[in-house]
Amino acid sequence: MPEAERPRHGRGLPEVPLSDTTSRPSATDPGYVLDPAWHAERERLTSLTGLYDGTTLRLADQLGLTAGWQCVDVGAGTGTVAQRLADRVGPTGRVLAIDTDTRFLAPLASEVLSVQTHDITTQLLPEGQFDLVHARLLLEHLPGRDQVLRHLASALAPGGWLLIEDFDWATAAVIDPPAPVHQRVTQACGRLLQAHGYDPHYGRRLPRSLRELGLTDVGTHAVAEQVDADPVHGVPQWELLIHQLSPGMLAAGLVTQVDLDAFTDLLHDGRTVVFAPLMVSCWGRQPPVSADDGMR
Numbered sequence: 001m002p003e004a005e006r007p008r009h010g011r012g013l014p015e016v017p018l019s020d021t022t023s024r025p026s027a028t029d030p031g032y033v034l035d036p037a038w039h040a041e042r043e044r045l046t047s048l049t050g051l052y053d054g055t056t057l058r059l060a061d062q063l064g065l066t067a068g069w070q071c072v073d074v075g076a077g078t079g080t081v082a083q084r085l086a087d088r089v090g091p092t093g094r095v096l097a098i099d100t101d102t103r104f105l106a107p108l109a110s111e112v113l114s115v116q117t118h119d120i121t122t123q124l125l126p127e128g129q130f131d132l133v134h135a136r137l138l139l140e141h142l143p144g145r146d147q148v149l150r151h152l153a154s155a156l157a158p159g160g161w162l163l164i165e166d167f168d169w170a171t172a173a174v175i176d177p178p179a180p181v182h183q184r185v186t187q188a189c190g191r192l193l194q195a196h197g198y199d200p201h202y203g204r205r206l207p208r209s210l211r212e213l214g215l216t217d218v219g220t221h222a223v224a225e226q227v228d229a230d231p232v233h234g235v236p237q238w239e240l241l242i243h244q245l246s247p248g249m250l251a252a253g254l255v256t257q258v259d260l261d262a263f264t265d266l267l268h269d270g271r272t273v274v275f276a277p278l279m280v281s282c283w284g285r286q287p288p289v290s291a292d293d294g295m296r
């Protein structure tokens with residue numbers, strides 16, 4: 001990763017124009033099937049933020065995150081990343097946290113952290129605005145991900161960074177000791193998600209996709225976290241996802257209740273180790289405006 005340049009303080013730090021969201025002509029994207037209103041959705045998302053926030057913030061720091069930056073977190077979920085970005089960029093910078101459902105975000109709003117209900121598949125972000133555009137575990141769900149990615153890149157200020165983090169299920173079946181039920185249930189889960197346009201291999205496509213958008217300094221960090229089958233807590237990253245999707249998986253005949261019970265037992269057995277899907281964090285930069293451009 002190259003040395004980050006100093007942030008651009010000279011742009012007058014405009015307020016992020018919250019009302020500047022015009023409708024886009026494209027149809028809405030039906031991809032996201034997980035339910036923010038599901039009774040344990042906050043716990044499910046917290047199981048992910050606990051695993052991945054540290055890396056996200058470390059990468060943002062390496063990209064140069066500092067006071068005064070304008071950031072947007074797209075599909076901000078419970079807002080833990082947005083809040084930590086706000087701690088870094090405030091009081092002179094701004095963070096916009098957007099989501100189609102802001103129930104977890106609304107209480108976090110502050111002078112520095114703005115919260116907006118916003119569907120990134122149908123509403124525009126202001127162009128050329130942000131020093132950092134971040135989206136984690138969102139684009140993999142959206143069938144219109146290529147168009148959304150293009151739009152996110154267009155929201156970058158010259159020299160701004162796009163940081164996109166999505167899973168690649170390359171490691172989703174890695175488990176020790178071997179347990180066929182794990183593969184059966186996680187594969188069924190993947191099939192159900194794919195039926196709604198989910199791409200289980202989006203992570204590996206990120207570097208190419210960012211380069212094709214003309215971004216520079218494209219780099220990647222990828223990790224498959226070790227998660228232990230805890231007798232008390234199980235493996236909430238898998239269990240809460242499977243639990244939420246189990247009515248659909250059962251109705252489609254993808255699994256049986258016996259499979260689901262065996263899966264739960266396995267993830268509480270105190271000895272099994274699973275490796276999470278590969279989390280691919282990919283960054284790229286909008287080329288800075290050169291002095292020559294201003295002369296033309």
Ligand SMILES: C[S@@+](CC[C@H](N)C(=O)[O-])C[C@H]1O[C@@H](n2cnc3c(N)ncnc32)[C@H](O)[C@@H]1O
Nearest residue numbers: 032075076077099100101118119120121136137
């Ligand atoms: C899997 S969660 C990830 C949350 C957070 N980025 C994280 O990594 O902890 C995906 C989030 O994207 C939001 N979302 C889904 N579709 C969206 C859309 N079209 N526009 C904006 N947000 C969306 C969901 O409501 C949810 O909060």
